[in-house]
Amino acid sequence: MTRPYERMGRYIIKRLLTAVALLLVMSFVTFMLMRLTPGNYLDTLRLDPQISKDTLAYYEKLYQLDKPAWQQYLFWLAGLVRGEFGYSFYYNVPVAKIIGSRLGNTFILSFAAFLLTWMLAIPLGIWAALNRGRWGDRVAQFISYIVLSLPGFFVAMVLLFWASTTGWLPLGGMESPGAEDLSLWARSWDMFRHLIIPATALSLGSIAALQKIMRGNMLDVLGRQYILAARARGLPEHRVIYVHALRNAINPMITLLGYEFSALLSGAALMEIITSWPGLGSLMLTAVRSKDIYLVMASMMMGGVLFVIGNLLADIALAKADPRIQIK
Amino acid sequence: MNEAIVSVKNLTLALAESPATLILDDVSLVVPRGSIVGVVGGSGSGKTTLGLAMLGLIPSAMQVKTGKILWEDRDLLMRGPEELRRMRGARVSMSFQEAASAFDPVFTVGDQILEAMAAHNPSAGKLARQKMFDLLSLVEVPDPRRVAANYPHELSGGLRQRAMLALALSAKPSVLIADEPTSSLDVTLQARVMQLFRKLRRDLGLSIVLIAHDLGMVERLADEMVVLSKGCVVGKDHPYARALMSAQEM
Numbered sequence: 001m002t003r004p005y006e007r008m009g010r011y012i013i014k015r016l017l018t019a020v021a022l023l024l025v026m027s028f029v030t031f032m033l034m035r036l037t038p039g040n041y042l043d044t045l046r047l048d049p050q051i052s053k054d055t056l057a058y059y060e061k062l063y064q065l066d067k068p069a070w071q072q073y074l075f076w077l078a079g080l081v082r083g084e085f086g087y088s089f090y091y092n093v094p095v096a097k098i099i100g101s102r103l104g105n106t107f108i109l110s111f112a113a114f115l116l117t118w119m120l121a122i123p124l125g126i127w128a129a130l131n132r133g134r135w136g137d138r139v140a141q142f143i144s145y146i147v148l149s150l151p152g153f154f155v156a157m158v159l160l161f162w163a164s165t166t167g168w169l170p171l172g173g174m175e176s177p178g179a180e181d182l183s184l185w186a187r188s189w190d191m192f193r194h195l196i197i198p199a200t201a202l203s204l205g206s207i208a209a210l211q212k213i214m215r216g217n218m219l220d221v222l223g224r225q226y227i228l229a230a231r232a233r234g235l236p237e238h239r240v241i242y243v244h245a246l247r248n249a250i251n252p253m254i255t256l257l258g259y260e261f262s263a264l265l266s267g268a269a270l271m272e273i274i275t276s277w278p279g280l281g282s283l284m285l286t287a288v289r290s291k292d293i294y295l296v297m298a299s300m301m302m303g304g305v306l307f308v309i310g311n312l313l314a315d316i317a318l319a320k321a322d323p324r325i326q327i328k
Numbered sequence: 329m330n331e332a333i334v335s336v337k338n339l340t341l342a343l344a345e346s347p348a349t350l351i352l353d354d355v356s357l358v359v360p361r362g363s364i365v366g367v368v369g370g371s372g373s374g375k376t377t378l379g380l381a382m383l384g385l386i387p388s389a390m391q392v393k394t395g396k397i398l399w400e401d402r403d404l405l406m407r408g409p410e411e412l413r414r415m416r417g418a419r420v421s422m423s424f425q426e427a428a429s430a431f432d433p434v435f436t437v438g439d440q441i442l443e444a445m446a447a448h449n450p451s452a453g454k455l456a457r458q459k460m461f462d463l464l465s466l467v468e469v470p471d472p473r474r475v476a477a478n479y480p481h482e483l484s485g486g487l488r489q490r491a492m493l494a495l496a497l498s499a500k501p502s503v504l505i506a507d508e509p510t511s512s513l514d515v516t517l518q519a520r521v522m523q524l525f526r527k528l529r530r531d532l533g534l535s536i537v538l539i540a541h542d543l544g545m546v547e548r549l550a551d552e553m554v555v556l557s558k559g560c561v562v563g564k565d566h567p568y569a570r571a572l573m574s575a576q577e578m
Contacts, residue, residue: 225429232383232424233444233496234417237409243443244432251434323479324433 008319011327012312019308023301028073030300034293035069041089041291063087076297086294090286095298098283103302105174106279110268112195113202114260121207122253125214126246132219141215144208156201156274163197170194172276198275202268206260213256217249224248251322258314262307332398333535334359334382334420334503339395341377341386341559351377351390353559357537359503364529364536366546366553368572374559375539376425379505382537383422384412418448421501425508427492431480437491438476441498448499460498466531467494468524486517490524497528504528505537510545522549543572 042059045051059065064072079086085095128137147155163169170176170193179190221227222245230240269281276282280299287295319327341352352374359365369375380386382397384404396403399419404412424430432440441460449456464472467490475483475491483491489509496504506525510518522545528534538553540546546553554561557568 225424225426226432228380228385229422229424229430229495230432231385231413232380232416232422233447234413234415234421234499235444235447236413239443239447244435247434248432322434324481 008316008327012316015312015315019312022308023304026304027077027297027301031073031076031293031297032069034291034296035072037291039291040065041293044290063089076294080301085298088287088292088295090290090292090295095294099280099295099298099302102278102280102283105277106268106272106281108191109195109198109202109272109277109279112199113206113268116199117203117206117210117260118257120203121210122214122250124207125211126218126249128211128215129218129222130241132215137215140211144212147204147208150205152201152205153270153274155204156197156271159197159201160275169196172197172274174278194277198268198271198277201275202271210253210256214249214253217252218245221245221249251318254318254321255314257317258310258312261310261313263310266303331361332358333361333400334537335398336378336382337396337398339378339381339397340393341374341381341390342393344389344391347391347393350393350559352381355395355554355556355559355561357554357561359535359537360551361502362529362533362535363551364525364538364549366550367537367539367556368541368543368546368553369556370541372558373556375556376507378556379422379507379537379539382503382505383416383420385416414448417444417496417501418499419501420503420505421496421499422505422507423492423496423509426512427485427488428480430492431488431495433480436477436479437483437495441476441495444495444498460494463494463498464491466528467491467497468520469494486513486520489513489517489521493524493528497532497534500532502533503535503537505539507539508541509538511540511542518545525549 042056042065045056045059064075067075076086085099087093088095088098091098124140128140131137159169160171164171172194174191174194175187176190176194179187182190222241227240227245230244231237235244266281268277268279269284271277272279272281273285280302284296284299286292287299315327319325336355336357339352339355340350343349343351355374355378357365357367357378367375367378377387377390384397384407386392392405397405399415404415407415431437435443438457438460441463442456445456445459460476461472464475469475469487469490475487480488480491489512493504493506493509509525510521513521525536525538526549529536538546538550555566555569555572556562557566562569
């Protein structure tokens with residue numbers, strides 16, 4: 001018999017190998033899409049009469065734009081193995097240099113929204129399930145339906161409009177001008193104020209959806225025989241609900257948590273663009289539009305890696321949480 | 329005859345939303361101390377609901393129209409929820425038809441037994457583990473230490489059934505309501521569980537309410553029995569009871 005952690009280790013290695021294959025396919029498809037669509041970044045430069053033909057030829061050679069697409073892809077891949085992400089045409093710096101700070105900014109926004117969502121939705125779902133059919137639950141479910149049918153960008157615009165009329169919150173961006181000179185505490189507070197609108201708009205829909213899922217799980221579990229059996233042996237009601245029902249109702253949420261983690265980078269893109277949050281999403285939009293191919297590739301790979309990690313973590317967590325699930 | 333430890337007097341239960349629909353209709357039942365009383369009926373006869381009512385667990389979709397449920401001469405319908413909770417498990421307990429669905433799937437068998445013990449006797453401390461192993465041995469679980477460390481789904485059907493009996497008995501109740509204790513088991517395991525019930529009555533002085541559709545099994549085990557049909561207690565010469573008997577003889 002193999003020991004559990006051995007089995008787990010083998011499982012993780014297997015999953016990581018699959019992930020590498022997945023990322024290879026994903027990068028290849030993205031690369032080809034970028035190359036096969038007409039035009040490249042140098043076309044913008046060609047329109048500029050100040051740039052000589054020699055310079056253009058130099059750039060073409062430097063970035064392998066004169067070679068066939070597959071060679072260019074292999075060149076990029078070889079760079080990636082060496083830890084080089086390539087060069088951004090548009091920003092005129094190595095990709096690694098800009099992507100790091102943008103990644104951090106996106107993570108701040110996504111993580112704030114993520115925390116807000118889970119810390120509100122789970123207790124709300126539990127509360128709604130325990131008060132099913134009472135007016136509080138009905139109001140919560142009614143509001144959830146309304147929120148669910150509102151697109152996030154619309155919520156963001158309404159909030160921005162409200163902020164512009166009241167002046168209570170800053171209108172987009174991540175920091176006020178001159179924030180670099182503030183103390184750490186004042187600067188954090190400033191960022192927090194900038195964070196409120198995008199984080200709220202980003203999480204509102206998720207709170208409504210997740211709350212409904214949690215409520216449903218909880219109601220499902222509360223109707224199970226083992227809950228009746230727990231009451232029949234005289235367990236205190238708080239243990240019946242918060243130990244037995246909750247523990248079983250939360251398991252399906254763990255899988256969702258993995259998906260949410262995967263969507264941390266991509267989910268915020270639209271909100272970043274609307275609220276001009278300097279994150280990866282707005283960077284990627286600029287990159288795709290200007291055909292800044294290496295920047296696009298790096299952003300895509302970030303998203304892909306996070307997706308793979310998120311799902312793997314969720315599967316491991318679920319296997320730990322539910323003894324009936326065996327990892328192979 | 330011994331004094332009654334639990335009795336149901338003229339209990340009538342109806343659906344809360346349509347009070348004309350009776351789930352139990354004027355049902356009476358006496359469980360003398362140390363006896364085995366059978367409740368026989370087909371599916372939908374109300375026998376499981378009667379069992380739950382004897383624990384004070386009346387489903388929220390139902391309401392009591394008339395009647396009393398007496399535990400040692402006090403009506404449990406008159407008691408508060410916390411008092412009822414403390415009596416459940418410790419005075420009257422229940423085992424369920426499907427052992428697989430009566431255990432919480434995400435905790436080990438041992439943890440669930442310890443939890444039930446602690447709910448009624450928080451000061452048991454270190455002795456609790458030994459008591460748990462003794463209890464598992466009592467219900468004829470071989471290798472109690474291993475079974476206690478297992479999750480419910482890791483046990484075989486027969487073992488799980490006995491582990492569930494241990495769980496129901498963990499707070500030393502004087503009455504056990506056993507809902508279809510053998511219907512999910514094969515014939516040899518059925519015989520073993522019936523033997524076990526006789527032993528529990530003899531060794532613990534346990535009173536047992538045996539709820540089943542299998543008239544033959546109840547007749548062999550029970551000191552007395554009632555037949556339920558569509559929520560009513562029917563006599564032995566009632567056509568339904570006679571149909572059950574003749575089905576048995578075939």
